[in-house]
Amino acid sequence: MIASGTSLPLDLADAVKQQAVFAGSETPAIRGADWRMATVATVNADGTVVTSDGITARRMETYSSPAVSDLIYISQSGNGNWLAWGRGSTSSFAVGETVTVRKSVSTSRASTITLAADPHLVINVVPGTYTVDSFLYYDADTGADLRLGWFAPASTTGAWFPNGSDSANTLFASTTNWGALGDFSVSTRPVAGVGAGNLMACRPVGTAVVTGTGQISLAWAQQVSSATPTIVRGHSWLTLRRIA
Known part of the structure; x- marks a missing residue:
């Protein structure tokens, strides 16, 4: 026992100090929470993941579709329990991320059946699997209609559904085009126009499996060439959500 007022040797004092620092770093109650x-x-299967350095952490509900090799954020409570918050972004479009773009102004196309990307409904993508959702607010001549398709990086696969009025319709009607397409960025499908100024809507949806870097864009033209413009109007939108 060291008498009161007696100083510890410097080497012993340093050793005690280092031991205290080590004990604090290893004891959550002392160290507090960190991440x-x-x-x-x-x-x-019980809602937890194990990290490469052996930590078992319980997933937050928002950390969906966990996978081996995910780069995640974890944090520890004062009593030592670990929580997995979710993935850190490893690319410009992370798994679980949703991106939406909206048309700010209308676009008119007349006398053309050549498919072209809409200037506003374009989203940059990286390799992955995406759900695709969109809303098109448009009008077209009865004979011209609106032909829809997608532009995407080469070798993109998937399926989609135009979800709009059948192109045979010439008046407002409830007949929907239920035909789906078993590819993405290959086949096209028309939806009806019922006359200039008669506003219509459709909701193209689908799944895109992207293997390269580039853009997904909603592409469109007239189904039959007409001098009366087909117009995709402002407030239309496109949403992609990366799911894998």
């Missing part, structure tokens, strides 16, 4: 990044090594 860091980790890589998932195992996904368990």
